[in-house]
Amino acid sequence: MLSEKYLYSTGNILSLNELKKKAGLNSRDELIEALKITLEDSKGEGDGSNINNSVEINSDNIDRKEMKITVKVFLSNTDSKFLKEAIDQVCEVLKTNTIESLIIVINKHNDIDDILRLLESLWTVLEEYYKMKKLTSIGVSDIDTEKFIQLFKWAKVKPNIIQINLATCCVVPPMLQEFTKQNDIQLLTHSDPSPILTEESLIKYFGIDAELNWVARYQIHLRCRGVLSSKGYLVRINKST
16 A cells, blocks of 8 residues: 655744634644644645745844754654654754754554664664764653663763653652763653644544654744744654555
Protein backbone atom coordinates (compact mmCIF):
# COMPACT_ATOMS: atom_id res chain seq x y z
CA MET A 1 0.00 0.00 0.00
CA LEU A 2 1.34 3.43 -0.96
CA SER A 3 1.37 6.42 1.36
CA GLU A 4 1.66 10.16 0.93
CA LYS A 5 3.56 12.56 3.17
CA TYR A 6 1.77 15.49 4.74
CA LEU A 7 3.42 18.34 6.61
CA TYR A 8 1.41 20.94 8.46
CA SER A 9 2.92 24.10 9.93
CA THR A 10 0.81 26.39 12.10
CA GLY A 11 3.04 29.41 11.64
CA ASN A 12 3.42 31.74 14.62
CA ILE A 13 0.42 30.95 16.82
CA LEU A 14 1.07 34.06 18.92
CA SER A 15 -0.40 36.03 16.03
CA LEU A 16 -3.63 34.00 15.90
CA ASN A 17 -6.42 36.08 17.40
CA GLU A 18 -8.63 33.02 17.85
CA LEU A 19 -6.03 31.46 20.15
CA LYS A 20 -5.44 34.69 22.08
CA LYS A 21 -9.05 34.46 23.24
CA LYS A 22 -8.43 30.99 24.70
CA ALA A 23 -5.78 31.61 27.30
CA GLY A 24 -4.68 28.81 29.60
CA LEU A 25 -4.88 25.91 27.15
CA ASN A 26 -2.57 22.98 27.73
CA SER A 27 -0.19 22.14 24.89
CA ARG A 28 -2.43 19.40 23.45
CA ASP A 29 -5.48 21.68 23.27
CA GLU A 30 -3.32 24.52 21.97
CA LEU A 31 -2.03 22.28 19.18
CA ILE A 32 -5.53 21.13 18.25
CA GLU A 33 -6.88 24.69 18.14
CA ALA A 34 -3.92 25.80 16.01
CA LEU A 35 -4.46 22.88 13.63
CA LYS A 36 -8.15 23.72 13.30
CA ILE A 37 -7.27 27.26 12.24
CA THR A 38 -4.50 26.07 9.90
CA LEU A 39 -6.72 23.49 8.20
CA GLU A 40 -9.63 25.92 7.89
CA ASP A 41 -7.39 28.59 6.35
CA SER A 42 -5.99 26.06 3.86
CA LYS A 43 -9.36 25.08 2.40
CA GLY A 44 -9.48 25.66 -1.33
CA GLU A 45 -5.69 25.71 -1.62
CA GLY A 46 -5.04 22.25 -3.06
CA ASP A 47 -4.82 19.06 -1.05
CA GLY A 48 -3.00 20.63 1.89
CA SER A 49 -0.18 18.12 1.65
CA ASN A 50 2.44 20.74 2.41
CA ILE A 51 0.99 23.52 4.51
CA ASN A 52 4.31 25.13 5.28
CA ASN A 53 3.75 28.50 6.91
CA SER A 54 7.26 29.90 7.24
CA VAL A 55 8.06 32.14 10.17
CA GLU A 56 9.84 35.47 10.06
CA ILE A 57 12.10 35.22 13.07
CA ASN A 58 13.86 38.53 12.62
CA SER A 59 11.23 41.08 11.62
CA ASP A 60 12.78 43.67 13.95
CA ASN A 61 16.33 43.24 12.58
CA ILE A 62 17.56 41.82 15.87
CA ASP A 63 20.97 40.13 15.92
CA ARG A 64 20.48 36.35 15.63
CA LYS A 65 22.79 35.95 18.62
CA GLU A 66 20.15 37.68 20.71
CA MET A 67 17.59 34.97 19.85
CA LYS A 68 17.18 31.59 21.49
CA ILE A 69 15.31 28.89 19.56
CA THR A 70 14.07 25.97 21.63
CA VAL A 71 12.45 22.90 20.09
CA LYS A 72 10.72 19.85 21.49
CA VAL A 73 10.16 16.90 19.17
CA PHE A 74 7.39 14.46 20.11
CA LEU A 75 8.19 11.23 18.27
CA SER A 76 5.41 8.78 17.47
CA ASN A 77 7.48 6.92 14.88
CA THR A 78 10.83 6.07 16.45
CA ASP A 79 12.75 5.50 13.22
CA SER A 80 15.75 7.83 13.47
CA LYS A 81 15.09 9.20 9.97
CA PHE A 82 12.01 10.96 11.32
CA LEU A 83 14.03 12.74 13.98
CA LYS A 84 16.36 13.99 11.25
CA GLU A 85 13.38 15.08 9.21
CA ALA A 86 11.88 16.97 12.14
CA ILE A 87 15.09 18.90 12.81
CA ASP A 88 15.56 19.74 9.14
CA GLN A 89 11.96 20.87 8.72
CA VAL A 90 12.10 23.15 11.76
CA CYS A 91 15.30 24.72 10.44
CA GLU A 92 13.70 25.21 7.04
CA VAL A 93 10.52 26.79 8.40
CA LEU A 94 12.46 29.10 10.73
CA LYS A 95 15.13 29.79 8.11
CA THR A 96 17.90 29.07 10.59
CA ASN A 97 21.00 26.89 10.62
CA THR A 98 21.12 26.55 14.39
CA ILE A 99 18.77 25.47 17.16
CA GLU A 100 19.95 26.48 20.62
CA SER A 101 18.07 23.80 22.54
CA LEU A 102 16.38 20.59 21.39
CA ILE A 103 14.60 17.98 23.50
CA ILE A 104 13.16 14.67 22.32
CA VAL A 105 10.30 12.70 23.82
CA ILE A 106 9.01 9.29 22.77
CA ASN A 107 5.32 8.54 22.75
CA LYS A 108 4.91 6.28 25.79
CA HIS A 109 1.91 4.64 24.18
CA ASN A 110 4.28 2.85 21.81
CA ASP A 111 5.13 -0.72 22.80
CA ILE A 112 8.85 -0.33 23.42
CA ASP A 113 10.73 -3.26 24.91
CA ASP A 114 14.20 -1.72 25.03
CA ILE A 115 13.85 2.01 25.60
CA LEU A 116 17.59 2.50 26.20
CA ARG A 117 18.61 0.97 22.88
CA LEU A 118 16.05 3.14 21.13
CA LEU A 119 17.30 6.26 22.89
CA GLU A 120 20.86 5.44 21.88
CA SER A 121 19.79 5.14 18.24
CA LEU A 122 18.05 8.51 18.36
CA TRP A 123 20.88 10.08 20.33
CA THR A 124 23.40 9.35 17.59
CA VAL A 125 21.28 11.61 15.35
CA LEU A 126 21.44 14.45 17.89
CA GLU A 127 25.19 13.96 18.26
CA GLU A 128 25.59 14.21 14.51
CA TYR A 129 23.72 17.52 14.38
CA TYR A 130 25.57 18.76 17.47
CA LYS A 131 28.94 18.09 15.81
CA MET A 132 27.76 20.01 12.75
CA LYS A 133 26.95 22.92 15.13
CA LYS A 134 23.28 22.78 14.19
CA LEU A 135 22.33 22.00 17.79
CA THR A 136 23.85 23.72 20.80
CA SER A 137 22.12 21.96 23.67
CA ILE A 138 20.38 18.56 23.60
CA GLY A 139 18.23 16.65 26.05
CA VAL A 140 15.44 14.17 26.70
CA SER A 141 12.07 14.19 28.38
CA ASP A 142 10.10 11.67 30.43
CA ILE A 143 12.57 8.85 30.97
CA ASP A 144 13.30 7.34 34.35
CA THR A 145 16.40 8.16 36.33
CA GLU A 146 18.22 4.88 35.78
CA LYS A 147 17.77 4.98 31.99
CA PHE A 148 18.86 8.62 31.87
CA ILE A 149 22.04 7.88 33.81
CA GLN A 150 22.80 4.96 31.51
CA LEU A 151 22.25 7.16 28.45
CA PHE A 152 24.48 9.86 29.93
CA LYS A 153 27.33 7.43 30.58
CA TRP A 154 27.02 5.92 27.09
CA ALA A 155 26.74 9.16 25.11
CA LYS A 156 29.74 10.84 23.49
CA VAL A 157 27.91 14.18 23.54
CA LYS A 158 26.32 14.26 26.96
CA PRO A 159 22.68 15.28 27.43
CA ASN A 160 22.62 18.55 29.34
CA ILE A 161 18.83 18.79 29.76
CA ILE A 162 16.27 16.44 31.22
CA GLN A 163 12.59 17.27 31.52
CA ILE A 164 10.17 15.55 33.87
CA ASN A 165 6.40 15.84 34.02
CA LEU A 166 5.26 16.81 37.49
CA ALA A 167 1.74 15.66 36.63
CA THR A 168 2.97 12.06 36.71
CA CYS A 169 5.92 12.54 39.05
CA CYS A 170 4.88 14.76 41.94
CA VAL A 171 8.34 14.85 43.49
CA VAL A 172 11.63 15.03 41.63
CA PRO A 173 13.52 11.79 42.39
CA PRO A 174 16.38 12.58 44.82
CA MET A 175 18.82 10.46 42.78
CA LEU A 176 18.03 12.48 39.67
CA GLN A 177 18.40 15.75 41.56
CA GLU A 178 21.82 14.72 42.81
CA PHE A 179 23.02 13.39 39.44
CA THR A 180 21.97 16.51 37.51
CA LYS A 181 23.61 18.74 40.11
CA GLN A 182 26.89 16.82 39.98
CA ASN A 183 26.99 16.84 36.16
CA ASP A 184 25.76 20.37 35.49
CA ILE A 185 22.54 19.21 33.78
CA GLN A 186 19.45 21.38 33.55
CA LEU A 187 16.58 19.69 35.37
CA LEU A 188 13.34 21.13 34.01
CA THR A 189 9.67 20.39 34.57
CA HIS A 190 6.86 20.46 32.02
CA SER A 191 3.13 19.81 31.73
CA ASP A 192 2.81 18.45 28.18
CA PRO A 193 0.15 15.71 27.94
CA SER A 194 1.18 12.39 26.47
CA PRO A 195 0.57 11.78 23.67
CA ILE A 196 0.64 15.35 22.39
CA LEU A 197 -1.95 14.42 19.73
CA THR A 198 -4.36 11.59 20.51
CA GLU A 199 -5.46 8.91 18.07
CA GLU A 200 -9.00 10.29 18.32
CA SER A 201 -7.89 13.78 17.26
CA LEU A 202 -5.66 12.38 14.52
CA ILE A 203 -8.62 10.55 12.98
CA LYS A 204 -10.96 13.51 13.47
CA TYR A 205 -8.79 16.03 11.64
CA PHE A 206 -6.79 13.88 9.22
CA GLY A 207 -8.85 10.75 8.61
CA ILE A 208 -8.81 7.13 9.70
CA ASP A 209 -5.87 6.28 7.42
CA ALA A 210 -3.56 8.90 8.94
CA GLU A 211 -0.39 7.89 10.80
CA LEU A 212 1.39 10.44 12.97
CA ASN A 213 5.18 10.44 12.70
CA TRP A 214 6.11 13.43 14.80
CA VAL A 215 5.11 16.80 16.18
CA ALA A 216 7.67 19.55 16.72
CA ARG A 217 7.03 22.62 18.85
CA TYR A 218 9.34 25.60 18.54
CA GLN A 219 9.66 28.75 20.61
CA ILE A 220 11.78 31.79 19.87
CA HIS A 221 12.81 34.01 22.77
CA LEU A 222 14.47 37.41 22.44
CA ARG A 223 17.20 37.36 25.05
CA CYS A 224 17.63 41.12 24.97
CA ARG A 225 13.98 41.64 25.92
CA GLY A 226 13.26 38.45 27.80
CA VAL A 227 10.09 37.82 25.79
CA LEU A 228 8.64 35.03 23.68
CA SER A 229 8.39 36.38 20.14
CA SER A 230 7.23 33.30 18.23
CA LYS A 231 5.75 29.88 18.89
CA GLY A 232 4.39 27.22 16.59
CA TYR A 233 3.94 23.56 15.72
CA LEU A 234 4.85 21.31 12.82
CA VAL A 235 2.96 18.07 12.33
CA ARG A 236 4.12 15.27 10.03
CA ILE A 237 1.76 12.47 9.04
CA ASN A 238 1.46 9.74 6.41
CA LYS A 239 -1.82 8.82 4.77
CA SER A 240 -2.46 5.57 2.93
CA THR A 241 -3.57 5.84 -0.70
